[in-house]
Amino acid sequence: MPREIRLDCPVAARCGACQMARLPYAEQLRRKEACVRELLAPFCPVDPIVGMENPFHYRNKTHAVLSGDRAGNVVSGVYRRGTHQVLPVNDCRIENEKADEIIATVCRLLRSFRIRPYREDARAGLMRHVLVRTARATGQILVVLVASQPILPRKNDFVRALVAAHPEITSVVLNVNDRATSMVLGKRDIPLYGPGTIEDVLLNKTFRISPQSFYQVNSLQTEKLYKTAIAYAALTGRETVLDAYCGIGTIGLCAAEGCGRLIGVELNPDAVRDAAFNAGRNGVRNARFTCMDAGQYLLRMAAERRPLDVLFLDPPRSGSDENFLSALCTLAPRRVVYISCNPATLARDLAYLTARGPYRAQRATPFDMFPFTDHIETAVLLSKGKADA
Numbered sequence: 001m002p003r004e005i006r007l008d009c010p011v012a013a014r015c016g017a018c019q020m021a022r023l024p025y026a027e028q029l030r031r032k033e034a035c036v037r038e039l040l041a042p043f044c045p046v047d048p049i050v051g052m053e054n055p056f057h058y059r060n061k062t063h064a065v066l067s068g069d070r071a072g073n074v075v076s077g078v079y080r081r082g083t084h085q086v087l088p089v090n091d092c093r094i095e096n097e098k099a100d101e102i103i104a105t106v107c108r109l110l111r112s113f114r115i116r117p118y119r120e121d122a123r124a125g126l127m128r129h130v131l132v133r134t135a136r137a138t139g140q141i142l143v144v145l146v147a148s149q150p151i152l153p154r155k156n157d158f159v160r161a162l163v164a165a166h167p168e169i170t171s172v173v174l175n176v177n178d179r180a181t182s183m184v185l186g187k188r189d190i191p192l193y194g195p196g197t198i199e200d201v202l203l204n205k206t207f208r209i210s211p212q213s214f215y216q217v218n219s220l221q222t223e224k225l226y227k228t229a230i231a232y233a234a235l236t237g238r239e240t241v242l243d244a245y246c247g248i249g250t251i252g253l254c255a256a257e258g259c260g261r262l263i264g265v266e267l268n269p270d271a272v273r274d275a276a277f278n279a280g281r282n283g284v285r286n287a288r289f290t291c292m293d294a295g296q297y298l299l300r301m302a303a304e305r306r307p308l309d310v311l312f313l314d315p316p317r318s319g320s321d322e323n324f325l326s327a328l329c330t331l332a333p334r335r336v337v338y339i340s341c342n343p344a345t346l347a348r349d350l351a352y353l354t355a356r357g358p359y360r361a362q363r364a365t366p367f368d369m370f371p372f373t374d375h376i377e378t379a380v381l382l383s384k385g386k387a388d389a
C-alpha cells in the first residue's frame with residue numbers, strides 16, 4: 001500500500017463529505033481498523049482492514065444539487081456543510097469522473113434550454129438534482145433528472161442533446177420530487193430514454209438496478225466484501241439461506257448456487273422487483289424474494305417454526321431491531337453473517353445476540369468501502385457455541 005496518498009481537494013473543508021480529507025490514506029485505514037478493533041474487542045478478533053490500491057473516483061453513484069448563479073448559469077455541487085446553500089463542485093476526487101462530466105453537460109443544456117434550477121427558498125424553478133449511476137463492469141450509465149414537476153420542456157430535444165454529448169449514457173429517467181424534503185428522489189420515475197435501469201456485474205452475476213434501489217457505491221470493494229461474507233457462511237449446498245435487507249438480491253444471489261434454498265427479504269418494492277428479476281437473469285431457480293419489514297418477516301418465520309441454516313443480514317446504519325434479533329435467537333440458524341455499515345450499531349446488536357442468543361462472534365473483517373470519509377463497513381461471522389469457526 002503506498003504511504004502518502006492524499007485527497008488534495010480544494011473544497012474539502014466547505015463540502016464536508018470527506019471527513020478524513022486531511023489524513024493520508026494509510027492513516028485513515030489505521031484509524032478505521034482501530035475503531036472496529038475497539039468496538040468489537042468484547043466479541044472477537046478483527047482481521048486487518050481491506051483497503052483500496054487506488055482510493056480515488058470509487059463512487060458509482062454521484063448526486064449533484066443544482067442552483068443558479070447571478071450570471072444565469074446553472075451550477076452543480078453539494079450543500080455547504082450544515083446549510084442549504086450550494087457549493088459548486090466540478091471535479092470531485094471520489095466521484096466517477098464521467099458522471100461529473102455528464103452533470104456539467106446537464107448544467108450547460110439546462111441553461112441553453114432555459115430550464116430554471118429549483119430554488120428551495122422561493123419554491124420556484126424546475127430542476128432540483130441530477131443523479132448519475134455508472135456501472136463499473138458493463139460501462140452502462142443511468143442519468144436521473146430530479147424535477148419539481150412531471151414536465152421537462154422540449155424533453156425529446158433535451159435528451160437527444162444529452163445523449164449526443166455522452167453516447168455512453170444508456171438510460172435517462174425523469175424523477176418527480178414536488179415535496180419540501182431533503183430526500184433527493186420523489187416517488188415517481190418517468191423513463192425518457194433506454195430501459196430506465198442499468199446492469200452491473202458482481203462476482204460473475206449480472207444485476208439490474210432501478211433508480212430507487214439501493215446498490216453498494218463502491219463496486220470493487222463490494223466484491224471483496226461479498227467474497228468474505230460468502231466464505232464466512234461456509235455453505236455445503238444443502239442449506240436454507242436467508243438474505244435479510246437484501247436490496248436487489250446481490251449477496252444471496254452470489255451465494256445461491258452454493259446452497260439448497262435462498263430466501264430474500266427487503267422493504268423497498270423496486271429493489272424486491274429487481275431481486276426477483278436478477279434471479280431469473282442469472283438462471284438462479286432456488287431463490288424467492290419477499291417485500292416486507294425484515295423484523296416482521298423473521299417473527300413470522302419463528303412463529304411458523306420454519307427451518308433456517310444460515311442468515312446473511314446487511315441492515316441500514318441504524319442496525320437491526322429487537323423484533324429481528326429476538327426472532328433470530330429463536331430461529332437459531334447455525335451461522336449468521338452480519339454485514340454492517342456502522343460499527344456502533346453492529347457492536348450493540350452483537351451484544352444482544354451473544355447475551356440472549358446461542359451465539360459467539362468468531363471473526364470480523366473491516367472493509368474500506370468509503371475512502372476519505374469516516375464510514376466503515378464490517379463483516380462478522382457468528383456461530384453457535386464456542387469459538388471454533
Ligand code: SAH
Binds near residue numbers: 214247266267293316
Ligand atoms: N444487501 C444489499 C442491500 C444493503 S442496504 C446490498 O449489499 O446491496 C440495506 C437495505 O435494507 C436497503 O435495500 C433498504 O431498502 C433495506 N431496508 C431498510 N430497512 C428495512 C427493513 N426494516 N426491512 C427490510 N429491509 C430494509
